[in-house]
Every structure is written in C-alpha cells, then in structure tokens.
Amino acid sequence: MASFKLLLLPGDGIGTEVMDEVSRLVDWANGTGVIKIETESDLVGGCAYDDHGEAISESAMALAHAAHAVMLGAVGGPKWDGVPYEKRPEAGLLRLRKDLELFANLRPAICYPALAEASSLKRELVEGLDIMIVRELTGGVYFGEPKEITDLGDGQKLAVDTQIYQTYEIERIAHVAFDLARKRGNLVHSAEKRNVMKTGVLWNEVVTQVHSENYADVNLEHILADNCAMQLVRAPKQFDVIVTDNLFGDVLSDEAAMATGSLGMLPSASLGAMDSEGRRPAMYEPVHGSAPDIAGHGKANPIATIASFAMCLRYSFDQGDLADKIESAIATVLEQGLRTGDIAQEGCKLVGTRQMGDAIVAAVQRSN
Numbered sequence: 001m002a003s004f005k006l007l008l009l010p011g012d013g014i015g016t017e018v019m020d021e022v023s024r025l026v027d028w029a030n031g032t033g034v035i036k037i038e039t040e041s042d043l044v045g046g047c048a049y050d051d052h053g054e055a056i057s058e059s060a061m062a063l064a065h066a067a068h069a070v071m072l073g074a075v076g077g078p079k080w081d082g083v084p085y086e087k088r089p090e091a092g093l094l095r096l097r098k099d100l101e102l103f104a105n106l107r108p109a110i111c112y113p114a115l116a117e118a119s120s121l122k123r124e125l126v127e128g129l130d131i132m133i134v135r136e137l138t139g140g141v142y143f144g145e146p147k148e149i150t151d152l153g154d155g156q157k158l159a160v161d162t163q164i165y166q167t168y169e170i171e172r173i174a175h176v177a178f179d180l181a182r183k184r185g186n187l188v189h190s191a192e193k194r195n196v197m198k199t200g201v202l203w204n205e206v207v208t209q210v211h212s213e214n215y216a217d218v219n220l221e222h223i224l225a226d227n228c229a230m231q232l233v234r235a236p237k238q239f240d241v242i243v244t245d246n247l248f249g250d251v252l253s254d255e256a257a258m259a260t261g262s263l264g265m266l267p268s269a270s271l272g273a274m275d276s277e278g279r280r281p282a283m284y285e286p287v288h289g290s291a292p293d294i295a296g297h298g299k300a301n302p303i304a305t306i307a308s309f310a311m312c313l314r315y316s317f318d319q320g321d322l323a324d325k326i327e328s329a330i331a332t333v334l335e336q337g338l339r340t341g342d343i344a345q346e347g348c349k350l351v352g353t354r355q356m357g358d359a360i361v362a363a364v365q366r367s368n
C-alpha cells in the first residue's frame with residue numbers, strides 16, 4: 001500500500017476550523033485500505049509568532065521538507081497587525097513557498113451546477129465549468145530587479161518593476177501545464193503579450209518548443225493575455241488548462257475564480273520541481289484567508305480546504321479515484337441544498353463548518 005507523510009499547518013482564524021474537517025477526510029482515506037497517510041501538525045502564522053516569535057519555526061520547516069505534501073489552512077489576523085514586518089504571519093507562508101521552491105500555482109475554477117446561480121455570469125456560461133489556471137509563481141515582474149522608486153529631484157519620481165524570465169522557468173511551468181492537460185481535457189492555452197513584451201515573445205517560443213518536443217498529442221493554443229481575460233467572461237467553457245506568467249496569472253486566476261461563486265469554495269496547489277525519485281514538493285491551501293470576522297463561530301465553509309486535500313490526493317499521492325470521490329461528495333451535498341453562510345441561497349439549509357464536514361464525510365463513506 002502506498003504510504004505518505006502529510007504535514008498539517010492549520011494556521012490562524014478559521015484555518016484551524018477548516019483543517020479539522022480535512023483530518024476527518026484523511027481518516028476516511030486511510031480507512032479505504034488503498035493508501036496510508038501519516039499526518040503531523042505544526043504551527044504557522046500568528047499562532048507560531050505567539051508561541052516562539054517567528055512565523056514558522058525551523059523544526060516546522062524541517063517537517064515540511066520531509067513531508068510528501070503540506071496542507072495549509074490560513075494565516076493572519078488583526079491581532080498581529082503590529083508585529084515586525086519580517087515576522088508577520090504571511091512571512092511563514094512566503095518562507096514555505098520560497099524554501100520548497102514552489103514555482104507552479106494551480107488554481108482550478110470549478111462551477112458546481114448547484115451553485116451556478118451564485119456566479120455573476122449567466123448559468124449557461126458557467127454551469128459545469130472546469131478550468132485549471134497554471135500560474136508561474138516565483139519569477140516575473142513581482143521578483144525582477146531592479147525594483148525601485150528613484151527621486152528625480154525635480155518633483156518627479158521614477159518607479160521601475162522588471163519583468164524577467166529565463167528559458168528554464170518557462171520550460172518547467174509549461175511541462176506542468178501539459179502534464180495536467182493530459183489528465184484532463186488535453187488542451188492548453190498559453191497566455192502572454194508577445195505583441196508588446198519581449199518576455200511574451202520568449203514565453204511563446206519556449207512553450208511552442210516544449211510542446212513540439214514532448215507533447216504533440218496535447219492541443220496547444222496561444223492567446224494574448226488581454227483576449228484571455230475577455231474570453232473568460234464571454235465563453236469560459238472553451239478553456240481547459242491556461243498557463244501564464246506570475247502577473248497575468250494573478251489577475252486571470254482571480255477573474256476565473258469569481259465565475260464560480262465564493263472564496264470559501266476555492267482550492268489551490270503550489271508545486272515544485274520533480275526530483276530524480278519522482279517526488280515533487282507541494283503545498284495545498286484554500287485561496288481564502290483567516291476570516292477573522294467569522295473565526296471561532298463554526299461558520300466557515302470547509303469546502304475550499306477539503307477540495308485542496310482532494311488535489312493533494314490527486315497530484316501528490318496519485319489517488320485520482322479518491323479525489324474524484326471527495327469532489328463528487330462536495331457536489332452531492334450542494335445538490336442536497338446544504339449551504340454555509342458564504343454560499344447561502346433561499347430555500348437551502350444553512351449549516352456550519354462541522355455539519356458541512358459531516359455531510360461530506362457521510363457522502364464519501366457512501367461511495368466506498
């Protein structure tokens with residue numbers, strides 16, 4: 001039986017509440033007899049700062065390196081607004097991403113039919129939507145140097161950000177996108193601005209080369225990033241996998257997400273490079289934050305975090321069947337009319353975090 005180590009970092013606020021529900025799904029997965037997942041837990045974010053003065057400890061980092069995957073809840077909250085910048089809760093998250101070299105951010109935008117009315121787009125445009133946005137996470141304009149504001153001395157200032165990409169950075173993210181497409185709808189759209197940006201020209205060239213050398217069986221379309229933004233609201237179902245740089249990915253993934261409804265529904269994965277033994281560092285987390293306004297009330301929607309665990313089963317533990325079962329269970333409870341406050345609808349039953357978890361656990365158990 002395949003055996004894996006999973007590090008749970010619930011973090012702050014609703015992070016702990018939603019992670020409790022993931023633990024119950026880990027127990028279910030272990031009970032299926034097809035996989036053995038050993039979990040350990042540690043602190044990250046504000047709670048880690050309170051405990052030992054850093055947003056993540058060296059021992060927690062060592063556990064993260066040793067684990068096959070990390071599940072993170074959320075970090076932050078007003079309690080830590082005044083802590084020094086380098087010790088703020090988000091520093092724990094950034095250190096994990098940086099030290100594990102998580103360069104590929106996967107953001108699915110899935111619209112469950114039962115929630116199609118919650119989208120700002122028409123039902124027929126979004127019902128059954130299933131897109132994967134693959135965003136380059138560690139390069140591009142957010143990290144390029146120089147990055148500065150210079151005082152020109154004549155009442156004017158000059159601000160510079162540098163958009164910068166090397167071949168290897170584009171190659172490795174392209175591989176992630178094509179590999180994913182093979183397991184999905186076999187179509188990749190590569191979005192850049194080759195008409196006005198040199199990085200766009202290189203992006204286009206490298207993606208084309210990776211495709212022709214390794215993935216001729218996958219369909220590849222090149223699309224200008226601005227047109228991609230337009231097509232996402234005009235006809236989103238034309239997309240399967242979209243691969244793009246850090247800046248465009250930031251914008252396009254939020255845009256696609258909103259087609260699907262609430263923050264409480266959005267999972268994500270961040271992946272690093274595969275080593276010689278076929279192991280890839282990976283971190284799975286909901287897109288939402290620690291929601292201090294509802295923390296401690298048992299109201300948080302656990303679906304984003306549970307769906308992140310489903311991604312972990314699929315991409316880190318190679319258990320697509322178990323992931324499918326969790327995703328079907330989520331669809332089932334939504335069909336049954338159960339809703340947390342963030343996705344509340346008239347005529348539906350309002351439930352809390354634990355009740356939503358109960359219903360999803362019951363639905364996966366029925367699928368055994």
Ligand code: NAD
Nearest residue numbers: 074075076077263264288289290291292293294300301342
């Ligand atoms: P947020 O995502 O925490 O909350 C935004 C709104 O959405 C709130 O009204 C909240 O109640 C609601 N919401 C979010 N997740 C929900 C869920 N699962 N169920 C029901 N409702 C949900 O964003 P924010 O309010 O801007 O930030 C709060 C704190 O979280 C800040 O300290 C911020 O820095 C931090 N944050 C952390 C992460 C992360 O850990 N990855 C991401 C974003 C924000």
